Amino acid sequence: MSVAMIARTLLVGGAVLVGCDSGSDADDGGMADEGLTEALDTEGGDSETGASDATGAAALRFQASSSVRQSMNLEDELTGSVYGALFFAADVGVTGPRDDAPSLASVETTAVDLTADGAVSEVEWTGEGLEPGEYVFLGYFDVDGSSVDLEDKDPDAGDPVTLPTVNKFTVESGGTAEVVIRFDLVLS
Ligand SMILES: [Ca+2]
Numbered sequence: 001m002s003v004a005m006i007a008r009t010l011l012v013g014g015a016v017l018v019g020c021d022s023g024s025d026a027d028d029g030g031m032a033d034e035g036l037t038e039a040l041d042t043e044g045g046d047s048e049t050g051a052s053d054a055t056g057a058a059a060l061r062f063q064a065s066s067s068v069r070q071s072m073n074l075e076d077e078l079t080g081s082v083y084g085a086l087f088f089a090a091d092v093g094v095t096g097p098r099d100d101a102p103s104l105a106s107v108e109t110t111a112v113d114l115t116a117d118g119a120v121s122e123v124e125w126t127g128e129g130l131e132p133g134e135y136v137f138l139g140y141f142d143v144d145g146s147s148v149d150l151e152d153k154d155p156d157a158g159d160p161v162t163l164p165t166v167n168k169f170t171v172e173s174g175g176t177a178e179v180v181i182r183f184d185l186v187l188s
Contacts, residue, residue, distance in 0.1 A: 056171040057128040058086070060107065060137060062121040062181045064114045068160045071186040075158050076143040078114040082107065082181075083153040084139015086127065089168045092136045096164050104130060107139055108153075114141075120180050130171045137167040137181050160186050 064078050084107040091101035109125040139162055140155035147153045155161055160183035169179045 054132070054173050055129045056132050056173055057126060057176040058130060058135065058169065058171055058179060059176055060109075060125045060127075060179050060181050061123070062109075062112055062114060062141070062183070063119070064141070064160055065182055065184045068183050068186055069117070071160075073158055073186040073188045074143075074160070078141070078143055078160070080110075080112060080141060080143045080145055081147065082109045082112050082125070082139055082141050083147060083155075084137055084162070084181075086130070086135050086137055089134040089136045092138070092164050094165055097138070104135065107137065112141065126176075132171050132173045134168060134170050135177075136164065137169075137179070138162055138164060139181070140187075141183050155187055157187050160184075 062082055068074065069078070085103040086105040086107065087097050087101050087103060091097050105127045107125050107127070109123055112121045112123045113119070114121060141160040142148070142153075142155070143160065144156075144158055146156055146159075162181065163184045166184060167179070167181050169177045171177050
């Protein structure tokens with residue numbers, strides 16, 4: 001379940017695209033599940049886990065930009081799995097996350113379908129137990145299924161990816177940030 005995207009930098013139409021390296025195999029993707037479990041466990045008002053009151057949640061859905069749809073590099077239908085990670089926005093610049101930036105959650109969502117023009121995925125990834133703050137999602141859409149059997153998920157040619165300067169959102173204590181993540185480029 002580890003998501004470790006190899007850092008890569010490329011120039012596409014003048015835009016600097018930088019992938020990310022989650023930097024830690026300890027991020028086993030379990031954070032979201034644990035957060036969800038904790039939230040469910042404390043729904044009855046367990047006072048011993050008051051810390052959960054200080055956290056928030058994020059619900060991500062996905063969308064492909066028109067440039068992705070029109071990209072010459074796109075060879076597959078816009079269906080597949082989304083892999084990525086959440087970082088604090090302060091840890092991510094235009095060149096991607098800094099080397100020791102912690103990944104706050106691993107994101108893995110299957111059966112994402114963006115084939116309809118302008119579609120926002122019905123599939124949603126929800127992460128709970130997130131510390132309040134400004135986050136950014138970095139990830140990719142594995143439209144050719146090449147990552148299914150890989151332990152370390154990594155985008156390859158033909159996969160739509162996010163830009164590090166987009167897809168920022170704020171998680172507030174006790175709230176759920178509803179976010180539409182946009183893929184902006186297709187790797188060549
Ligand atoms: Ca792929």
